[in-house]
Amino acid sequence: MIREFGPDEIAYLVFAARWTILLTAASLVFGSIIGLALAILRIMPFRPANLLALAYVNLIQGTPLLGQLFVFFFGLSILGLDVGAWPAAVTAFSLYAGAFLAEIWRGSLQSVPKTQWEASASLALTYVQRLRYVIVPQALRISLPPTVGFVVQLVKNTSLAALIGFVELTRAGQIINAATYAPLKVYLTVAAIYFVICFSLSMASQRLERKLHVAR
Amino acid sequence: MDYRFRFGALAPYTDEILEGMLLTLQLSVLTILIGFTVGVVAAAMRTSSAKPLRWIASVYVETIRNTPLLVQLFIVFFGLPSLGLRLTAGEAALIGLSINLGAYTCEIVRAGIPSIPKSQLEAGYSLGLSRLQVFRHVVLFQALKAIYPSLSSQFVLLMLATSVVSAISANELFHVASFIDSRTFRSFEVYSVITLGYLVLTILFRVTFAAIYWFVFARRPAR
Numbered sequence A: 001m002i003r004e005f006g007p008d009e010i011a012y013l014v015f016a017a018r019w020t021i022l023l024t025a026a027s028l029v030f031g032s033i034i035g036l037a038l039a040i041l042r043i044m045p046f047r048p049a050n051l052l053a054l055a056y057v058n059l060i061q062g063t064p065l066l067g068q069l070f071v072f073f074f075g076l077s078i079l080g081l082d083v084g085a086w087p088a089a090v091t092a093f094s095l096y097a098g099a100f101l102a103e104i105w106r107g108s109l110q111s112v113p114k115t116q117w118e119a120s121a122s123l124a125l126t127y128v129q130r131l132r133y134v135i136v137p138q139a140l141r142i143s144l145p146p147t148v149g150f151v152v153q154l155v156k157n158t159s160l161a162a163l164i165g166f167v168e169l170t171r172a173g174q175i176i177n178a179a180t181y182a183p184l185k186v187y188l189t190v191a192a193i194y195f196v197i198c199f200s201l202s203m204a205s206q207r208l209e210r211k212l213h214v215a216r
Numbered sequence B: 001m002d003y004r005f006r007f008g009a010l011a012p013y014t015d016e017i018l019e020g021m022l023l024t025l026q027l028s029v030l031t032i033l034i035g036f037t038v039g040v041v042a043a044a045m046r047t048s049s050a051k052p053l054r055w056i057a058s059v060y061v062e063t064i065r066n067t068p069l070l071v072q073l074f075i076v077f078f079g080l081p082s083l084g085l086r087l088t089a090g091e092a093a094l095i096g097l098s099i100n101l102g103a104y105t106c107e108i109v110r111a112g113i114p115s116i117p118k119s120q121l122e123a124g125y126s127l128g129l130s131r132l133q134v135f136r137h138v139v140l141f142q143a144l145k146a147i148y149p150s151l152s153s154q155f156v157l158l159m160l161a162t163s164v165v166s167a168i169s170a171n172e173l174f175h176v177a178s179f180i181d182s183r184t185f186r187s188f189e190v191y192s193v194i195t196l197g198y199l200v201l202t203i204l205f206r207v208t209f210a211a212i213y214w215f216v217f218a219r220r221p222a223r
Helices: A009-041 A045-059 A064-078 A085-110 A115-121 A129-166 A167-182 A181-213 B007-044 B052-067 B070-081 B087-117 B118-126 B131-168 B173-184 B187-218
Strands: none
Touching: A009 A045, A009 A085, A009 A167, A009 A181, A009 B007, A009 B087, A045 A085, A064 A085, A064 A129, A064 B131, A064 B173, A085 A129, A085 B087, A115 A129, A129 A181, A167 A181, A167 B070, A167 B087, A181 B052, A181 B070, B007 B052, B007 B070, B007 B087, B007 B131, B007 B173, B007 B187, B052 B087, B052 B131, B070 B131, B118 B131, B131 B173, B131 B187, B173 B187
C-alpha cells in the first residue's frame, strides 16, 4: 500500500534533520581540532611541518568527499573496527572539515600583521605565548565569518552520508519517498529543511562579517 | 588485521577507469560551459536596475547555495518526471550540475564587477569610447583577471562534485567505481584508487588553469 505524504511524514523528515545537525556538530568538533593543528603546522617556522600539512590539505581538497567517505566506510572495517556508517561518516567529515578549516584559519593567522609577531617577540614572549595572547585572539575575529560560511558547506555535504546508508535528512527523504512515491513533494520538503538551516547560518555569517568589519 | 590488499584485482579494469576519467572530464567541461553562461546571465540580472530581475536572481542564487547538490539532483531526476518532464540520468546530471554551478559563478562574477575603479570607466568615457567599448576594453579583461582565481577553484570543486551524480546512476568515474566494486568485491581497493584518480584530474585542472592564466593574463602588461 502506498502511504500519503502527510503531516506525519513531514514530521519524520524534520526529526531526521537532528542527525544532520548532530553529524555536522560532531565533525565540526573533531574537524576544528585537526584544523587548528594543521593551521599551526602550516605557519610555524619549520619547513617539513609546512609541507606535511600542505600535502594533507591538497590531498583532501583534491579528491571528492564522496570518495573519502567510501574509503573510510570500507577502510575502517579492514582495520577491524565496527563497520557502522556513523563512525565512518564522522571520520571522513572530520578529516574533510579539518583540511578546509586549516586553510581558512591559516589565512586568518597570516592576515595578522607581521609587526604584531615582532612586537610580541620583542616583549620576550615564547612562540606559544605569542600565538596564545597576541596572534590567535586577533585572527579569531577575522576567521569567524568564513568559518560559519564553511559550516553551511558542511551541513550540505553531510547529505552525502545518505549514500553510505547513514539515516540523516537526505536518507530519510529516500525512505519516505520509497513509502509514499511522491518524490517531488518529499525532496522539495527535504530541500526546504536544509534551506532553513543553511540560510540562517548564511545570514549569521553575513551579519558577523559586517559587524566585525565595522569594528576594525 | 588479516586483510590482504589486492590492488591487482583492478588491473583488468584499467580501460573502464580511464574511460570513466574521460566521462568525468567531459561532464565537467560541459557543465562549466553551461554553468558559467548561466552564472554570467544571473550576475547581470542581479546587478540590473530592474527590481523583478534582481529578485529572481537572488532567489535562484540563495536557494541553490543553501541546499545540497544531492537533493537538487534528486529533485531534477526523481521529482520532475511527476510534472511530466522525463530526463535520462545523464541529462538530469548535466542540468542539475549546471544550475548548481551557475549560482556559485553568479556570486563570483558579481564580486568581480566592483573591483574596477570607477575612475577607469570615467577615463574611458572621456576618451570618447562607447559603453560597449568601455566594457570590452576596460572592464571585461580586468574583471576576468580579478575573479579568475576563485572561478578556477570553483571549477575544480565542480569537477570533484560530479562524483555525486553517480547517486542518480549517471555514468562517470564514480559510477565506474561501483561497477568494478560489484564485479570484484574489492571495495576498499576500488574506492581508494578511484579517489586518487580524481586527484590526477584535479592536478590536470589546476595545471591547465595555471597555463591559461599565464597565457591570457600574466604575459600582458598591466593596464
